[in-house]
Amino acid sequence: MQDFSIKPTKIEGLFEVQTKVIPDERGSVMESYRESDYQKSGLPSLGGRLQVNATLSQKGTVRGIHAEYAHKFIQVADGKIFAVIVDLRKDSSTAGQHLSFELERGQGLFVSKGLGNAFQSISDDPSIYIYHFEEEWTPNMVGVACNPLDPDLNISWPIPAGQGMIISDKDRNNPPLKEVLG
16 A cells, blocks of 8 residues: 655655555555645645546657646556656746656646646556646636747657657647746
């Protein structure tokens, strides 16, 4: 059994999260979110978690970099992903910096307001990535997006462009970091 735990990172407001996973002979149960664990650990509450999304992504798929002005908890329900979090907050001491993580079932990240979230599915089978939002997402929600292929970011995607990477035109055409941080 794995218990709930958190670990701070060098970017303020970004925490590695291990959710509780209880295995038995049938498989396992993953506690996706427990408010009391958040309270005990000192993480901000996600309140009523007004929206929870799950993406199914084929191997090589990149989604992001998106930064909404709402806290979110992201986690892997199945498969394996390469997650990248970029500090897109203009007034932050770590603005423009990024960290990467390989995450599997039961592992996730608490992502504070203004931090950009991106990931690439790296497992052979499709991965399932869950987003718990503090607020309901709307098309006009305040936030920013950044190009995950921006050379200034120099992200070492495990499956590079032209070698199996799948990325939407929308994400590919997002502005570069310098423009976002202005």
